[in-house]
């Protein structure tokens with residue numbers, strides 16, 4: 118079946134509008150990963166589990182706003198709260214109570230969040246986390262994971278995509294201050310960290326490698342890295358921008374008995390509005406305090422015209438409130454994730470490895486003798502073109518949307534029936 122032909126046939130308006138977009142925007146998009154061949158469909162609205170494009174095609178969405186919409190699109194409580202806020206206005210540029218409400222929820226659910234700073238993207242949050250670590254330790258090197266994605270900050274734009282040894286971009290300075298270690302390989306990681314120990318400001322890690330292949334970390338691995346950091350007076354930074362409030366009401370790190378110095382959050386805690394959060398232990402976060410400190414003593418990390426704007430704070434508060442008051446949401450979506458992984462593995466019958474945790478899952482088409490996926494190197498050696506084809510078939514033929522090549526997220530509005538539909542589409546793809 119020619120899925121490109123089928124896709125083009127059902128998306129003529131998208132083709133027209135995207136051609137206009139391409140004239141105005143580089144690649145037609147503003148986030149690189151949103152482009153796929155022959156052109157991405159153009160969304161006119163979204164609701165619940167669905168995206169609706171300008172040709173009125175409906176797609177069951179597993180991309181869910183870069184995985185930020187754990188309650189689905191346009192969830193009622195969030196929408197009602199936002200409507201009320203819009204009546205009052207949407208941008209103050211001053212201190213507001215909505216921020217305090219959200220912070221009270223975060224501080225309670227994320228014990229390490231003794232102090233909090235809001236920004237408007239995850240990228241800014243990790244950029245600040247790195248600066249803070251350098252200020253606190255008076256050191257320069259930051260270690261990250263091969264395949265770790267922390268946003269577009271130049272401070273962490275290294276070893277993101279295979280081959281990890283190649284620069285990700287021209288224009289990035291001081292790449293030698295970013296060191297990369299292999300995920301879930303404690304021995305090799307420690308060897309590398311030791312080489313840089315004297316100037317190691319911190320290590321930043323995701324507890325589930327998201328962009329790098331939806332790969333959970335071994336808790337012993339994270340404990341080992343944390344132990345090294347503590348002994349070496351380097352900061353242990355957990356990037357929970359994807360994982361925070363994704364699997365439980367709170368972060369992953371307490372379930373592994375970890376004690377990070379700084380945690381970054383984003384996505385879900387903004388309820389679909391723009392957000393990034395840097396939080397951590399008081400004694401560390403207070404380096405950001407500008408009152409009465411000389412420039413050389415402080416870490417200058419609080420800016421952003423739209424930081425802590427009342428709309429993001431409101432949608433974040435409404436989203437966390439729904440999660441807090443409906444404890445079954447996490448258990449339900451986590452078990453739907455288990456179901457999806459199990460059924461997909463069965464259908465693919467050894468052709469793929471399905472990675473993930475709870476409501477996040479990703480399909481890797483194995484090749485070159487890969488038998489397990491515990492790090493981004495193994496994930497990168499899988500057949501990414503096959504994954505694109507598979508996702509594209511679902512878009513073109515079955516109205517199911519995964520951003521091609523990316524992991525899928527189950528939200529509270531997905532049902533077992535939706536997963537079954539995806540399994541049927543997969544069977545059809547394989548036949």
Ligand SMILES: Cc1ncc(COP(=O)(O)O)c(C=O)c1O
Nearest residue numbers: 238239240266267268327358359
């Ligand atoms: C783990 C992680 N950190 C940071 C970011 C960057 O967040 P943002 O896209 O909001 O800048 C992302 C984005 O996907 C992410 O997955």
